[in-house]
Amino acid sequence: MTRHFEYLRPESVEAAIDMKVEHGSRGRFWAGGTDMMLLWQRRAVDFDYCIDLTYIKALRFIEMDSSALRIGAMATLDDLDLRSGLNSALTVLGETARLMNTKQTRTIATVGGNLCHASPSADLTPPLIAMGAQVRLRGSEGERVIPLEEFHTGVNQTVLTDDEMVTEFLVPHVNEKLAASYNRIARTVVDIALVSSAVCLRLDDARTVQYAGIALGAVGPTAIRAIDAEKTLTGLRLDELANGSVQVAGEQASMAARAISDIRASQEFRTSMTSVMTQRSIGRCIEILENF
């Protein structure tokens, strides 16, 4: 049976939303398309109208304003790689991007697409959530900004309504004494994560941990924040962190994990590796902060 596939090319966010309003669930936004192409070919998604966002130039940017790092939804993974190193937040995002598939797909795949696909093992989700990122959504009714940790509601499920799209991600406090690290276990370099953990630590002027963010990937339907582990680290002086609290936080992260067994790994392995990945990420953050 021939399937209907019509190609639409809006050049502004407004035009894209108008098209989505017109076609409703028969239209789908097409960001980089590296997931969508395969889903469509495998008949895992069905729609009549492909609304290609790659020609909306206003959505492809990575910039700093006075308080936050702003990443446009159509910035590519390769853009993140190329901007790596400007500050701790961009460094961890660049390092994470380099773990994702290959250079020639990173030039196509987008940050917004990765987050909207809402895969539990998506690599960008944990570091962004650990850093306390927010996401700006735009629909026919207007705009809203929500914490990224509230964005995913299940496997491949988000809070996006039928005519909404992501326009940008906001990472706060990036000009402060902040360190972030992402660690994962994957079978090969191009494989998806079996377990992942991202940690973000921010110091105040007294070199005390003012904020700790820990987000776990691939151990639940959505990324999970390890709240108890965050509490363990918050309020400690940087030089006190090494005294066993890293191990405690790692174990608490394991307790927060809600892993399942599947073809890739067992529940036990994932749960136990959650602690290891979290401890590695905390260790790396401490290293970075010691040099601040």
Added chain:
Amino acid sequence: MTYMLNVNGQDFEVEIKAHETLADVLREKLGLIGVKVSCGEGECGSCTILVDGIPCTACLMLGRQGEDHELTTVEGIGDYNNLHPIQQAFIDEQGFQCGFCTPGFIMTAKAFLDENPNPTEEEVSIAMSGNICRCGAYPWIVKSVLKAAEMLRNEQR
């Protein structure tokens, strides 16, 4: 419907169906069979082409997304009588066995050497890591790219 594609420096009016991949359009409509499709899922890098000089897997792009860009395939960088230094280096250093993955490797190498004309062996290995060679010619591929870098540097002098 027909659309304009700029491929290897020439404009072509091409009939493109909305769902067709750019790799299929280049192969089937323009006969550029140097664009190899191996996995068709963006894992292997065989279909790597340059879009405005940036390496992209053509199997994951829609044909229509080739509009308004300068596309380069392996046919566009050299021909049988006038090989590009990278192509010559792959022959000299025997950087392939069956040759199916070679166009993808050459296009990846082209984009990489344009950015980094004087790479280390490790940098080459990392840059080539997005392409898979099932014959396992990797050590010779790395040598080929290093040789090509040297040839290109000498050419510039």
